[in-house]
Amino acid sequence: MRRVLTGIRPTGHLHVGHYFGMLRQTAELQDHFETFVMIADVQALTDNFHQPQKVRAMVLEVAYDVIASGLDPRRSTLFIQSLIPEIAELTVFYGNLVTVARLQQNPTVKTEIAQKRALFGDSVTYGFLGYPVSQAADITAFDADLVPVGDDQLPQLEQTREIVRRFNRIYGPTLKEPQARVLDTARVRGLDGDAKMGKSLGNALFLCDPPEQTARKVAGALTDPQKQRLGDPGRPEVCTVFEYHGLFSREKLASIATECRSGARGCVACKRELAGGANAFLGPLRARRAELEARPGEVLEILMEGTRKARAVARGVLARVKERMHLDYL
Numbered sequence: 001m002r003r004v005l006t007g008i009r010p011t012g013h014l015h016v017g018h019y020f021g022m023l024r025q026t027a028e029l030q031d032h033f034e035t036f037v038m039i040a041d042v043q044a045l046t047d048n049f050h051q052p053q054k055v056r057a058m059v060l061e062v063a064y065d066v067i068a069s070g071l072d073p074r075r076s077t078l079f080i081q082s083l084i085p086e087i088a089e090l091t092v093f094y095g096n097l098v099t100v101a102r103l104q105q106n107p108t109v110k111t112e113i114a115q116k117r118a119l120f121g122d123s124v125t126y127g128f129l130g131y132p133v134s135q136a137a138d139i140t141a142f143d144a145d146l147v148p149v150g151d152d153q154l155p156q157l158e159q160t161r162e163i164v165r166r167f168n169r170i171y172g173p174t175l176k177e178p179q180a181r182v183l184d185t186a187r188v189r190g191l192d193g194d195a196k197m198g199k200s201l202g203n204a205l206f207l208c209d210p211p212e213q214t215a216r217k218v219a220g221a222l223t224d225p226q227k228q229r230l231g232d233p234g235r236p237e238v239c240t241v242f243e244y245h246g247l248f249s250r251e252k253l254a255s256i257a258t259e260c261r262s263g264a265r266g267c268v269a270c271k272r273e274l275a276g277g278a279n280a281f282l283g284p285l286r287a288r289r290a291e292l293e294a295r296p297g298e299v300l301e302i303l304m305e306g307t308r309k310a311r312a313v314a315r316g317v318l319a320r321v322k323e324r325m326h327l328d329y330l
C-alpha cells in the first residue's frame with residue numbers, strides 16, 4: 001500500500017490553517033494510504049531549544065488536535081520524532097548531499113529566519129538552517145509516496161527530492177522520491193492579514209479556542225481598509241474575513257461577495273456571521289477534543305503504539321541506506 005507521511009511541530013496549538021491546509025486532507029487520505037503523522041519535537045527544538053518544557057507539553061496537545069480533526073489512530077500511525085533515532089542518523093548522512101548555499105536560498109527558511117531575529121540575531125544556528133535536511137530524513141525514513149502540506153512546505157519537499165536523487169545517483173537506487181500534495185486552501189492567511197496564519201505568529205484562530213474567543217478574534221480581524229462604514233463598497237479579494245467565509249461556508253461565498261461589493265454588507269455583521277459559522281463548524285471537533293483531554297493516558301498509549309510501528313519501518317530503511325553506504329558492519 002502506498003504511504004502518506006506528514007509532520008507537525010509541537011510549538012503551539014493547531015489552528016484553522018493546519019486544519020484546512022493539511023489535517024483535513026490527511027484524514028481523507030487515510031482511507032487510501034498507509035498514513036503516518038509525525039509530531040516533530042526534534043524539529044520544534046531547532047527554534048525552541050531554550051524552552052524544551054514547552055515543546056514537551058505541546059506534544060500531547062497536538063495529539064489531541066490531530067485526532068479530534070479526524071485522524072483515526074486505529075487506521076493511521078501517530079508517533080513522536082525524537083523516539084525514532086534512525087531519523088537522526090539519516091540526517092547526518094544527508095548532510096553531505098546538500099550545500100550551505102542551497103539551504104540559505106530556501107525561501108521559507110529565509111522568511112522564518114527574518115521572523116526569528118529576536119532569537120537568532122544576525123547569525124542563524126546550524127540546526128535551524130539544516131532543518132530541511134532533517135525533514136528529508138523524516139520523509140524518506142518511511143518511504144513516503146505522498147506528503148500533504150501547506151504551500152510554505154513546497155521548498156522543503158523540493159529539497160527532499162533533490163537529496164533523494166543525489167543519494168540514489170551516488171549510492172544506487174535506495175530512496176523513494178516523494179510528491180507534495182497541496183490543496184487550494186494551502187495557505188490560510190493570519191487574522192492580521194499576514195500571508196500565513198502561524199501558531200508562533202500570534203495571528204491564529206486555534207481549533208481549541210472557546211467560542212467566545214473565536215468571536216473576539218474574528219471581530220478584530222483585518223478587513224478591506226478602504227471600507228470604513230456600512231454603505232462603503234468593499235473588496236472581498238483583499239479581505240481576510242471573506243477568505244475565512246470561503247473555508248466555513250463556501251456555499252454563501254458568491255452572495256457575500258455581491259453584498260460586500262455593493263456596500264450593503266457591513267463588516268460588523270459580516271464578522272458576526274463568520275464567527276457563528278466557524279463555531280458551528282468547529283463545535284464537533286471541540287467536543288471530540290474535550291473527550292480526548294479527559295483521557296491523556298490513552299492518548300499517550302496511542303503515541304507509544306504508533307511510535308513502535310513507525311520505528312520498525314524506519315529501521316528497515318536505515319539498514320538499506322547503511323548497506324548502500326558500506327556501513328553494514330554488523
Ligand code: ATP
Nearest residue numbers: 008009011017021149150186187188197198199200
Ligand atoms: P510554526 O510557526 O511553529 O512553524 P506552523 O503554524 O507553521 O508553526 P507547522 O507545524 O510548522 O505549523 O506546520 C504543520 C503543517 O501545517 C505544514 O504542512 C504547514 O504547511 C501547514 N500549515 C501551517 N500553517 C498553515 C496555514 N496558515 N495555511 C495552510 N497550511 C498551514
Ligand code: MG
Nearest residue numbers: 009152198199
Ligand atoms: Mg511552520
